[in-house]
Amino acid sequence: MATQIVMDSTGxxxxxxxxxxxxxxxxxxxxxxxxxxxxxxxxxRTAAGDLKLIRSFDPTAEETLFYPRLVGG
Structure with a gap:
């Protein structure tokens, strides 16, 4: 079972x-x-546990994390 985790202001x-x-x-x-x-x-997540940015959907990914872009100023 694969998981997509979406982070936002509510958790x-x-x-x-x-x-x-x-x-x-x-x-x-x-x-x-x-x-x-x-x-x-x-x-x-890579095998070493690091995050790797992706630009297209990867159907083989066990876990995909989505987080909003930070805006600084």
Whole structure:
């Protein structure tokens, strides 16, 4: 079971999907496109535990983290 974790000002929400389920996979890809289109940064975890930024949906990722871009000034 793969997980998409969305961080925002209210905390985090988790969305689980089965990569073998075509509908679940399509929903996950749509969520990816929607969030990154809104300006969220997407990252996956490497084998060493570090985060790796991704620019396109990776259906093989075990966990994808989405966090809003920080705005400084």
């Amino acid at each position: 985090d929400s988790r969305h689980f999907f089965d990569r073998d389920d075509h509908n679940g996979l399509a929903d996950a890809e749509q969520r990816f496109r929607k969030l990154t289109g809104k300006g969220f940064t997407a990252a996956t």
